[in-house]
Amino acid sequence: IKIEIVRYQAKSLDNSFRENYFEPVSLVFENNFCCNCGYCSSICPVGSITVTADDLKIDSETCIKCGLCFSVCPRSFPSEHIFTVLNKLNPNLKDGAASNYYINAYTASTKSDEIKEVCQDGGIVTTLLYYLLKEKEIDAAIAVTHSEDIWRPKPIIIENVDDLYKTAGTKYANSPSLTILNEAQKFDKIAVVGSPCMMLALKKGSIYPIGTSIFNNIKYTIGLFCMESFSYDNVINISTEIFNKKLENILKMDISGGKFIVKDKNGEEAKVPLKEVTSLARDVCHYCSDLTSEFADIS
Incomplete structure (x- = not known):
């Protein structure tokens, strides 16, 4: 924790050092760890970051390398360990x-x-x-x-x-x-x-x-x-290649009992083992250990 605090006490450092010291969140995206949650684009003080469902871009001309985006990224440093320690100190929490x-x-x-x-x-x-x-x-x-x-x-x-x-x-x-x-x-x-x-x-x-x-x-x-979640392109692939149905005809998708299930507008239901679609999930989802949104107020 002390290391992270020191990052933001570096205002007196010259720019050449700061540019080498602070890593923008593009490092996460380029290594296929980005969740595309979009938080970095909202927290950027100069509006340099643009995030879509499957892309992240940083304007190098305006980025000030402040480190904010990296500090809040859910896939940067492993803050889960810090939160786990804090959770163990909370007598109101149960460990499931x-x-x-x-x-x-x-x-x-x-x-x-x-x-x-x-x-x-x-x-x-x-x-x-x-x-x-x-x-x-x-x-x-x-x-x-x-x-x-x-x-x-x-x-x-x-x-x-x-x-x-x-x-x-x-x-x-x-x-x-x-x-x-x-x-x-x-x-x-x-x-x-x-x-x-x-x-x-x-x-x-x-x-x-x-x-x-x-x-x-x-x-x-x-x-x-x-x-897990999927890119929009792979949602299309699940519908057309695995279930042989046009996506516009799908009424509902679901995961239950180890099956991926689709129901079309004619009321017909089809299912396949979940493992048949898991390979189509976004790469970053395979590194996630949180099924239940542990850090939310309620899940």
Whole structure:
């Protein structure tokens, strides 16, 4: 931890030394470790970083090599070990071998018929957001919806319950949800829904480099269980090559009981062993050890 603090006390160093000392987050992307969560693009003080679902670019002309992007990246230095030590010191946490640290665990399902019609499984994430918006606990939420391309997700800011149903259901292609954190700065209280890597990025951003989050309007983080995600191109490949179905005809995708399952608009369901699609997952997902979004407020 002391090493990371020293990084940000280097203001007196001359530029030539700083340029060699601070590594921009492109190092992570070039070595195929990037999650494309998008947090680096939001935290960059000079707007040098552009992140999409499958790409990351840094403008070398404007980048000041401050190190912020590297410090909050969920795939830079292994901060999980630091958090594990802190978790062990928290008497309220239980250590679940398969589920990581947690306070309490429940099995639940929504009571809303409207949410049941659009949800992936139990509809709990949608129900939580519905409650938070309805009770004015938050002003908005960052989540994911479908874009113009079928099954290509995009981040969205939800301000009311009417738009909430657009976010229901799992999208198996990656979405750089944290790229719109700056856009959400106009709200006083927000919730962020995301995958485990996104929750780790937000956790690191609340500690490094200054001990407090730059995005202090984040009131709740809601983590999703995630085994792996895919590029949009490989979602197409799963549909067309493995299931021999056009992607636009797919109504739902799911992972359950060791199977990857698709249901088309005709009501037909097909499934294959999960191992048949695992090789198509993004490379970075194979290095992830967090199934349950341990660093979220609730998963």
